[in-house]
Amino acid sequence: MSQYEPHDGPSVSWPSNSISEVPFQVYTDQAQYDREQKCLFQGPTWNYLCLEVELDKPGDFVSTTVGEIAVIAARDTAGDINAFVNRCVHRGNLLCMKRQGNVKKFTCVYHGWTYDLEGQLTGVSFEKGIQNNGGMPPEFRKDEHALRRLRVAVLGGLVFATFSDEVADLEDWLGPDVTRGLLRVMNRTPYILGRNTQILPNNWKLYIENVKDTYHASILHLFLTTFKVNKLTMPGGVYINPDGGNHYTFAKHDYTAEDTEYKDAGMRSESDLQLQDSSVVDSVDEYGDSVSVQILVVFPGMVLQQVRNTIAVRVIRPRGVDKSELEWIHLGFDTDDEAMTERRLRQGNLIGPAGYIAMEDGFVGGFVQRALHYNDDGAGIVMMGGHEADSQPFKTSEASIRGFWKHYRMLMGS
Amino acid sequence: MDEQAIRLGIQELIGEYAECIDEDRLEDWPELFTDPYKYLIISRSNHDAGMRQGVMYAATKGMMLDRVLTIRQANLFEPHGYRHVVGPTRLKSVEDDVAIVHSHFIVARIMHSGETVLFATGRYLDRIDVSTPDYRFKERIVVLDSDQIDTLLAIPL
Numbered sequence: 054m055s056q057y058e059p060h061d062g063p064s065v066s067w068p069s070n071s072i073s074e075v076p077f078q079v080y081t082d083q084a085q086y087d088r089e090q091k092c093l094f095q096g097p098t099w100n101y102l103c104l105e106v107e108l109d110k111p112g113d114f115v116s117t118t119v120g121e122i123a124v125i126a127a128r129d130t131a132g133d134i135n136a137f138v139n140r141c142v143h144r145g146n147l148l149c150m151k152r153q154g155n156v157k158k159f160t161c162v163y164h165g166w167t168y169d170l171e172g173q174l175t176g177v178s179f180e181k182g183i184q185n186n187g188g189m190p191p192e193f194r195k196d197e198h199a200l201r202r203l204r205v206a207v208l209g210g211l212v213f214a215t216f217s218d219e220v221a222d223l224e225d226w227l228g229p230d231v232t233r234g235l236l237r238v239m240n241r242t243p244y245i246l247g248r249n250t251q252i253l254p255n256n257w258k259l260y261i262e263n264v265k266d267t268y269h270a271s272i273l274h275l276f277l278t279t280f281k282v283n284k285l286t287m288p289g290g291v292y293i294n295p296d297g298g299n300h301y302t303f304a305k306h307d308y309t310a311e312d313t314e315y316k317d318a319g320m321r322s323e324s325d326l327q328l329q330d331s332s333v334v335d336s337v338d339e340y341g342d343s344v345s346v347q348i349l350v351v352f353p354g355m356v357l358q359q360v361r362n363t364i365a366v367r368v369i370r371p372r373g374v375d376k377s378e379l380e381w382i383h384l385g386f387d388t389d390d391e392a393m394t395e396r397r398l399r400q401g402n403l404i405g406p407a408g409y410i411a412m413e414d415g416f417v418g419g420f421v422q423r424a425l426h427y428n429d430d431g432a433g434i435v436m437m438g439g440h441e442a443d444s445q446p447f448k449t450s451e452a453s454i455r456g457f458w459k460h461y462r463m464l465m466g467s
Numbered sequence: 468m469d470e471q472a473i474r475l476g477i478q479e480l481i482g483e484y485a486e487c488i489d490e491d492r493l494e495d496w497p498e499l500f501t502d503p504y505k506y507l508i509i510s511r512s513n514h515d516a517g518m519r520q521g522v523m524y525a526a527t528k529g530m531m532l533d534r535v536l537t538i539r540q541a542n543l544f545e546p547h548g549y550r551h552v553v554g555p556t557r558l559k560s561v562e563d564d565v566a567i568v569h570s571h572f573i574v575a576r577i578m579h580s581g582e583t584v585l586f587a588t589g590r591y592l593d594r595i596d597v598s599t600p601d602y603r604f605k606e607r608i609v610v611l612d613s614d615q616i617d618t619l620l621a622i623p624l
Contacts, residue, residue, distance in 0.1 A: 416618055
């Protein structure tokens with residue numbers, strides 16, 4: 054079923070061609086993990102690098118990673134954004150150790166080789182030797198050496214890059230629905246309110262599945278039902294692009310909806326508890342369309358969220374079969390006044406490592422990982438809402454998780 | 468006011484704060500603050516860059532009571548507790564009955580399984596109301612040395 058060449062090496066076998074049964078070894082197998090680095094992160098996907106406003110001026114740079122690979126994004130003197138691998142061509146040393154800054158050129162600390170803001174090699178220390186002794190041989194030409202470049206695209210103030218020459222342009226690859234969803238949230242110039250990173254003791258895919266899982270929120274996140282701030286009856290839906298990997302889900306805020314579904318289901322969330330200070334959920338309809346939650350995933354590992362007035366980019370970075378880094382980049386917009394900023398900060402208690410409706414997502418992947426330890430035979434069941442990965446006008450479904458596996462299997466060639 | 472007496476009062480408040488959390492008397496924790504006030508856990512890199520988003524934030528007693536309520540009733544997490552060790556405390560100034568106090572801390576996290584790890588290190592940046600004998604925090608900013616938090620942060624630091 055793959056349109057891409059399978060890579061060498063073993064990988065986990067699937068019980069069938071279905072995307073509604075997922076073998077547990079995909080979360081535990083080292084060869085599978087290695088293959089993901091090649092087929093997904095270095096494959097035909099667009100990966101989030103940074104915000105465009107972080108590269109405001111020529112010379113501004115951000116160093117980050119795409120999957121496990123260290124990458125630099127930089128704005129050059131012509132005003133263009135470039136991305137290249139953070140590895141000196143000389144001896145493979147990490148070229149840039151700072152997370153962010155402004156430079157005229159990149160200089161390797163090891164032997165002082167220098168690169169311009171497009172990643173082109175411009176300087177070799179002692180290239181002609183000392184007093185004509187030593188030095189590089191005459192056939193060595195600096196202009197034949199550059200840092201490995203990535204394709205770059207900017208959408209809604211977010212900078213993406215890909216290692217692939219073949220993958221479609223970003224908007225075509227995202228698909229019209231997901232592009233629209235991204236531009237809906239990123240409709241003003243953002244600025245960074247702050248960052249937080251969680252170290253998760255689990256495979257990166259367990260987190261992305263959790264994000265794509267519209268089924269768990271009202272069950273695992275007791276806060277929502279304890280304080281009746283979320284209703285299963287909220288109108289919403291799921292848009293999934295044809296490849297399956299990119300999607301967004303949304304829900305409108307309906308104050309009049311009854312929460313009879315919870316009562317009928319006899320769930321544990323029935324309570325009369327009240328928040329003492331409702332400012333943590335007091336929100337304004339800043340997009341004017343009644344949508345209070347929109348969760349958007351760009352395959353393989355980036356999330357753009359609007360939860361009420363909290364806007365954040367989340368990036369899940371694989372750091373081994375059973376370890377991931379989850380970075381939260383909390384955003385405000387240039388149009389925010391102090392009241393809006395304070396509103397975002399107070400609602401910030403909902404999300405992040407201590408988030409009232411996010412905390413549980415921090416541990417649940419680790420619980421799965423622990424349960425799979427030397428116990429990873431068999432396959433998980435992802436059949437809620439059927440076996441396909443199509444857009445749906447309801448949220449009690451695992452369709453977007455199946456979408457992830459559809460795209461995953463296509464790129465992994467299995 | 469006698470500076471020695473102020474120092475003793477501040478030490479008592481800081482000790483009481485750590486005891487409230489580590490001995491799981493979270494319900495007493497909001498009582499150590501005036502209302503309104505500011506409680507914020509934020510990474511050093513965010514704080515130094517002038518960014519305001521932290522990990523946990525309360526601006527009113529109600530928000531703090533809600534944090535306790537959710538810990539007890541609404542959030543799920545693997546049971547664990549902390550042990551605070553609060554190190555050198557500097558009294559930076561006292562002006563208009565408000566003491567500016569900085570102290571260093573390390574916090575160990577003890578899981579229900581017994582696993583004990585170093586969970587957080589950082590500084591408390593405090594503004595303490597010393598106008599009455601019962602000293603109270605007007606502001607406590609918990610500045611974490613690291614950007615990284617292991618798994619999650621459920622209980623205030």
